[in-house]
Amino acid sequence: MNLYDSPRYLSAGDSALVVEFGDSINSKTNNLVNHLMLNIENMRPQGVLDMVPSYRSLMIYYDPLVNSFDELVKDLKGIKGVDNDSSNEQSRMVKIPTLYGGEMGPDLVFVAEHNGISIDEVIKIHSGAEYRVYMLGFSPGFPYLGGMPKSIETPRLSSPRTVIPAGSVGIAEKQTGIYPNASPGGWRLIGQTPIRLFDPETYPPALLRPGDQVQFVPIDQETFDSLQNSNRGN
C-alpha cells in the first residue's frame, strides 16, 4: 500500500488543483478521495466549481478570482477527514444481471481457450468475484472496476470493433468493464446486461458510483428479455 504520509496538493493550471493521496490502486486510497469529495460537497469552500474523483486523487476545478490556489489549499486542509483514515466506509453492493456468451458475448469462447479453461469456468470465475468501482470515466457512466481474478485475464482485440452495443460486458488485460453506451471498443466481450448504466434523464445519471461493490449475476435469455422490457417501460 503506497499511501503518502500527507496528501500532495498539485496545481494543475490556473483553475484546477489535484489532491493526491497515494500512487497505487487500492480501496483505502480511493476511499480517501471519495471522502474528501463528500466533505467538500458538505462544507462548500468558496470558489469550487466541479470535482473529478479518480483512483488516487481528486481534481478540483475552481475560480481563482474567488479563491486562489494557496487560499483554497488552506481551506482544504481545514476540512475534517482529509488526512484521516476512513476504514469504516459503507459501500453499496450492486448486482449486474448478465447474459453470458452467445451473440451477447462473442469472445467468451476465446477467453476460455486463451486461459485453458471451460466456458462455464469463465462464467463462474467472472461472476464469483466482487469488484470495486474506483472511478467513472472514458465515456459517460463507464466504471473502472478493480478485482478481476488473474485466471481470466485476456488481451484486447488487435483491431477494435466499430460498434459495441450498450450494456456489453468485456475483459481487457487485467480489467473487466461494462460499456454504458454504444461505442467502438477493443475489449473481449463475454456477455451483456439489460440494465441501463447511464441515463441522462435521471439524477444521478450513472447507476454506479465510486466505492460501490459490483457483482455479475448470470441470467438466461428469458430473464434478459423481461428485464430489458421492464427497462423500456420506465
Added chain:
Amino acid sequence: MTEFEVLEPGLLTTVQDLGRRYHQRFGVPVSGAMDMYASRIVNSLLCNDEQAAVLEITLIGPKLRFKNDSVIALAGADLAPRINGSSVETWKVLKVPANGILTFDGPLRGTRTYLGVPGGIDIPLVMGSRSTYMGARLGGMDGRSLKKGDLLAGSNRESFASPVGTAVPIEYIPVIHENPKVRILLGPQDDAFTENGITTFLSSTYTVSQLSDRVGYRLEGPAIEHKDGADILSDGIPFGAIQVSGNGQPLILMADRGVTGGYTKIGVVITADIWKIAQSLPGDQINFVATDYTDALHAMRDWEKGIREIKESAIGSREEKKNSGLGMRITAEGEHFEVFDGQGIQISTKEDIKGISLQTRRILKATVSGETYNFDIDIEKSA
C-alpha cells in the same frame, strides 16, 4: 423572437454554452464553447445571461434564413459573414431583416466564430447544460451538429437585446496569429520529464496536426523526453492540459476531452490563452512560454474586465433604447400613448392602434415582433 432555419449546416455547427458542470464525476465531459472569450462576448453584446447557448461555427459557416426582423451578434474568427449578400462585421450586434439570409464566405482568420441570439438558443437543458457532446450524442440539437432543415429560436424578444450596431471596442478584439505564443503553467506532472524534456518543450516550435478537433489538438515537433515512462494512474484533465504520451508528442486537451486520462501532463495552457488554440488551424505553429500563477491570474482579470465593460456598455445602450425608441403607440381621441410591459421595457411595433376612446378599459390585440398579444389596458390621461 429570433427564429431561423438551417438551409445549409456548414462544416460543423453546434449549440454550446459554458459547459456541463457537476457531471464529470459520472464520466460526462464538460464540452461547451472552445473559445470561451468570444462566446461570452456574444452573450455580453446581447445582454444575455452568461449561461445562454450560442452557435459554434467551424471554418465553413452555415446558411441560415431568419423568419422575422431579427437581432444577432457575432464574435470570434473572421469567417467573412454576409447578410443578404452584403458583407457585415464580426464582434458586433447585427440586424437581419425578415427572410434575411446569413452566409459565410469562408475563413479569413481563425477557426471558430460564435453566433448569439437574444436570450440564447432555446433548446432543452440536458444535465444542466445546452452544450452538444457528440461523443455520446448528448445535449444541443439531439446531441449532433446542425443539419439542413433544423429550426432554431432564441428565447427572448428583440426588445431585450442591445441596439443593432453595438460593437466590441477594438482593444478588446483579440488578434489571431498563425504562430501564437501560448502561455502555460508547468505541472501537474512536470516532474515526470527530464530537464532536457522541459527545455525541448519550451524552446521548440510545434505544428498543429490534421488530427485536431473539439476533443484535442495534436501537435508535431521535437519529442519531449520522459524520465521513465508516460503512463500515470488515470486522473482528471483540466481544459487546456498538455498531455505527452509515449511518443513524446504533445496533445492539448480541449472542450470535449474525456474527464480522465492516463498520460503525464507537462503543463496547462492558462485560461486567458486557450482561445489561441481554439482559433488555430492545422499547419499553424505554436510556441509555449512558461509563465507563473500570478501572471495567469493577471491575464484572467484583464479578460474579465473586457467582458464586464462590454456587458455594461451593452446594458447602457439597451437602457437608452428603452427611453428613446419607438414604442407601440395607442392613439385615443387624437392623443398618443406609449406602452410598456411590467418590467418597464417598451413594447415595440410599427403600427399605431387608433380609434379608441379615453376612459375605456378593453382588450386589445397587437402584433409585436411577429407575435400576437392580448393587452388588457386602461386608457386614461395621466395627471
